Amino acid sequence: RKSLFLKAFKRISKNLTVIYAELTKELEPPYHRGSAHLSLEDPMNPFNAGVKFSVIPPNKRFQEIDQLSGGEKSVAALAFTFSLQGFKSTPFLILDEIDAAFDTENVLKLLRWVRNKTKVNAIQFIVISLKEIFFAHSDLLIGICRNTDSTSQSLTLALDQLPPDEASEKLIAN
Amino acid sequence: RKSLFLKAFKRISKNLTVIYAELTKELEPPYHRGSAHLSLEDPMNPFNAGVKFSVIPPNKRFQEIDQLSGGEKSVAALAFTFSLQGFKSTPFLILDEIDAAFDTENVLKLLRWVRNKTKVNAIQFIVISLKEIFFAHSDLLIGICRNTDSTSQSLTLALDQLPPDEASEKLIAN
Amino acid sequence: MRIENLEIKDFKSYSGVHTIGPFKTFSCVIGPNGSGKSNLLDAIIFVLGYKATAIRGSKLQDLVYIGADIVNPKTYVKLHFRDQHNKLYVLGRNITVKNKRFESSYTIDSKELSAQEFQKQLLELGINIASKSFFIFQGDVENHANRHPKEITHEIEVVS
C-alpha cells in the first residue's frame, strides 16, 4: 500500500511542477514561471500525516497554498487536479466554469494552456465559460439560452472561420 | 431556546423573501421576480431537523436550492446571507468577489440592488469585484496593483465626476 | 477529436429532441446562468455511465425533463464518438419506466448491452470512467483550493 502511494506521489508531484509552471508562465518576456511542490509531512508514515502543497507564484515568495489569494489558489488547485491523472490517455477534457476566480491575465494563460494541449496531446476540449476573452478564442461556440417555457435551446456558431484577433493571438502564441 | 429560534426564523424568512425578490427582479418589463422560502422540516422540533430552502427563480419552477444552477444558487445564497441580519443598523457593507459565478444579467441586478440600498438604507458599500460591468458604475475606484518587489500599491480614481453610461443607467434605473 | 455530436431527448431542461454539435477540437459552451450549460455536461456523464446520484445528487426520475410523460418517458442521450482509428460509435443510454420503477439501459450502435458490457466497450475506446479525469465540475476548483494537507494525502491515495 505504501509503495503504491509513494509511486503515485512521485508521479503527481512531478506533473504538478510541470503543469503549474505552464499555467503560470508570464505572457510577456522574461516569461517567469511559478513553481509548485508537494512534500510529505512524514515520509516514513505518509498516511498518518498530510501532504504539504507549497507554491511560489511568478515573482513572489514561497508560501503554503492556504496563504495565497483567491485567484492564486484557484490556479494552484487547477494544476493539482490536472496533475492527478496526467494526459497520456485522455481523449477529451470537459471543464465547467473553472475560471470563475481568474483575472484577465490568468484567463489568457489558461487559454494558452488549453490551445497548447490540443496540439501537443491531441486532447479535445469542451469548456463552459462565462468569460468572453476566453470563449472568443475557441473554434466553436455552443450557445445555450432559455425559452419562455424555461426549456433549453442550443445554437452552434463556428469561430474558426473568422479572422483571428491579432492582439490576443500574439499574447498567447508563447 | 426554541422561542428565540422561532422568532429569528420568522424574521429571517421574511427578509429572505423580500431580498431574493429584489435581487432577481427582471431588468425589463414585466419585471417578474423570483421567490424564496424557508420552511422548517419539523416545526415541533426545529433543532432535530433542517430548514428547507425552496426557490423559484423568475419564470421557473419551484425547487430546492441544491437543484439550481451554479449562478442561481449563488444568488439565493447571497440573499440568505443578507437576510440573516437585515439592514436596520448597518453602516457599511464590504463584499469580496460575491459575483464570481454571476452572468451579465445577475451582475446588473446586483448593481441595481447595491445602488438602491445606498439610497434607501444609507449603507456605504466597499465592493471587491473583477467584473467591469459592475465596478464601472461605482462612485470610486480603488485600483490595487503589485510592484516589482510584489508589494501592493493603491491608486484612487473618482468615477462620479464622469458622465454616466446611458444604456446601463437606464437598465438599472428600475 | 473524439466527441462529434450529442443527441438529447427529454433530458433535464432539454425538452424534445436536440442535436448539439458537431464539436470541434476546442469548443466552448456559453450562455446565461440557469440556461442549461452544466446540464449538457450532465448528459455526457450520464450516457457514459455515471450513476444518477453522481449527477448532482439526482435520482433517475430527476433527469427526465419535467414536462415529459412521466408514465412512459422516452428520455435518451446519444453520444456520437469517433475513436482513434476514425470509426464512429453511437453510445446511447435511455430512461424508461417498467413496473412503475425508473430504469436505464445502454446501447452501442442501437444494440442493447448490459451496463458491464457497455463499460467494457468504453474502456476499449479509451474512456475509463472510473478515473473521473476527463471532467472538472462546476465548483470543483474552489473546493479543492480549500483543502487541508490530510485531504491531499487522501486524494493521492485514491488515485494510486
Place this chain on the structure above:
Amino acid sequence: MRIENLEIKDFKSYSGVHTIGPFKTFSCVIGPNGSGKSNLLDAIIFVLGYKATAIRGSKLQDLVYIGADIVNPKTYVKLHFRDQHNKLYVLGRNITVKNKRFESSYTIDSKELSAQEFQKQLLELGINIASKSFFIFQGDVENHANRHPKEITHEIEVVS
C-alpha cells in the same frame, strides 16, 4: 458614509505607509489576482478587532509585512470613521513585539485603550463586530450555496 480613510503601515502586502481613500458611498476595489484587494478587507477587520486567527487563519506575525523589521515591527492600521453625527474618529490597532512575543494594542484618536474598551466604543459607534454582518468574505457565497438543511438550522440558531 462612514469609512472615510484607511491608513496602513507594513500590513500584509502593504510595505511602508499607504493611505487608501477617501471612500465614497459606493466604492469598488479592483486589480489582478494576488495584488492585495482582500488584504485591504483584512486590514479593516483587523483594526475593528478580529482575532488574527479569524483573518484567514493567520497569527499576528503573519500580518506583518514580510520585509519589515521582524525584531521591532511598527505595523498599524488606522480607520478614519465618521459617525452619524458627523464626528470623526480615528480607530487604530498596531502590532508590536514585546519580550519576543507579537502583541497588538488599540487606540482611538491616539488614546490607548484595552481591547474591551475599544469594542465598547465600537458598539456605541454602531459597529457590532460580533454580528459579522458587515462583511461577506471571498468564497463565502459559494460555500453557503452548498449547505444542507441542518446547516441552515445551525446558522439561524447562531444568529438568534
